[in-house]
Amino acid sequence: xxxxxxxxxxxxxxxxxxxxxxxxxxxxxxxxxxxxxxxxxxxxxxxxxxxxxxxxxxxxxxxxxxxxxxxxxxxxxxxxxxxxxxxxxxxxxxxxxxxxxxxxxxxxxxxxxxxxxxxxxxxxxxxxxxxxxxxxxxxxxxxxxxxxxxxxxxxxxxxxxxxxxxxxxxxxxxxxxxxxxxxxxxxxxxxxxxxxxxxxxxxxxxxxxxxxxxxxxxxxxxxxxxxxxxxxxxxxxxxxxxxxx
Numbered sequence: 741x742x743x744x745x746x747x748x749x750x751x752x753x754x755x756x757x758x759x760x761x762x763x764x765x766x767x768x769x770x771x772x773x774x775x776x777x778x779x780x781x782x783x784x785x786x787x788x789x790x791x792x793x794x795x796x797x798x799x800x801x802x803x804x805x806x807x808x809x810x811x812x813x814x815x816x817x818x819x820x821x822x823x824x825x826x827x828x829x830x831x832x833x834x835x836x837x838x839x840x841x842x843x844x845x846x847x848x849x850x851x852x853x854x855x856x857x858x859x860x861x862x863x864x865x866x867x868x869x870x871x872x873x874x875x876x877x878x879x880x881x882x883x884x885x886x887x888x889x890x891x892x893x894x895x896x897x898x899x900x901x902x903x904x905x906x907x908x909x910x911x912x913x914x915x916x917x918x919x920x921x922x923x924x925x926x927x928x929x930x931x932x933x934x935x936x937x938x939x940x941x942x943x944x945x946x947x948x949x950x951x952x953x954x955x956x957x958x959x960x961x962x963x964x965x966x967x968x969x970x971x972x973x974x975x976x977x978x979x980x981x982x983x984x985x
Contacts, residue, residue: 748849751840755904758840760849773816773850775841777903785851788818789959790932790970791894795822797955797972798892798930799829806830808888810879812869813895814841817852819932823892824859832862833888835869835879842866869895870907874915878922890928891919898935911941916948916975926979933971941973949975
């Protein structure tokens with residue numbers, strides 16, 4: 741294999757052919773890691789600003805410590821690593837439907853794999869995040885009905901551009917309400933989207949959560965267009981009511 745390009749792994753999955761590639765940016769010593777599903781790019785280490793902001797903005801909305809967090813979608817691990825960099829985080833559960841992606845991290849094929857798998861606060865779970873979100877048992881197979889302080893999601897391209905049609909239920913009012921059941925009072929739901937803010941999804945979010953917002957995250961996409969942007973949605977569940985004095 742050329743030092744400039746290498747296919748690190750190639751796996752057939754029920755969703756299609758999954759491949760992990762490493763390539764070197766021309767004229768640099770920078771390696772880019774990419775995961776593709778068929779001919780579609782799922783993620784690239786070249787663009788990680790919005791994934792990191794998903795974690796930063798989501799956790800910034802929680803003014804307390806000892807946080808228990810779920811990340812839906814492991815990917816290249818940048819959102820998970822950003823969560824672990826927050827000293828207020830006590831535990832992190834990362835749910836991914838693709839066992840192959842988890843294996844790549846465990847085998848050290850991805851740059852952040854060793855950091856994630858060696859952190860005692862972090863546990864990688866192979867599971868269907870969307871089915872877990874809609875179930876009473878929730879996200880932790882070892883502790884059914886466990887509640888969390890934050891659930892951060894980076895799986896679909898956007899609430900309207902889905903990797904699979906069965907994911908659509910999460911982005912409707914009922915699906916969001918089911919997810920909110922897995923949050924502690926005052927807990928946070930945050931979602932990454934590749935698209936501009938979506939009015940219909942924002943309305944559903946506002947209908948379920950006590951407060952909500954859509955943050956536009958801009959970044960340089962390295963192709964001469966400095967106006968590239970993603971969206972991070974935030975929904976905050978109502979907190980416990982204080983007793984009257």
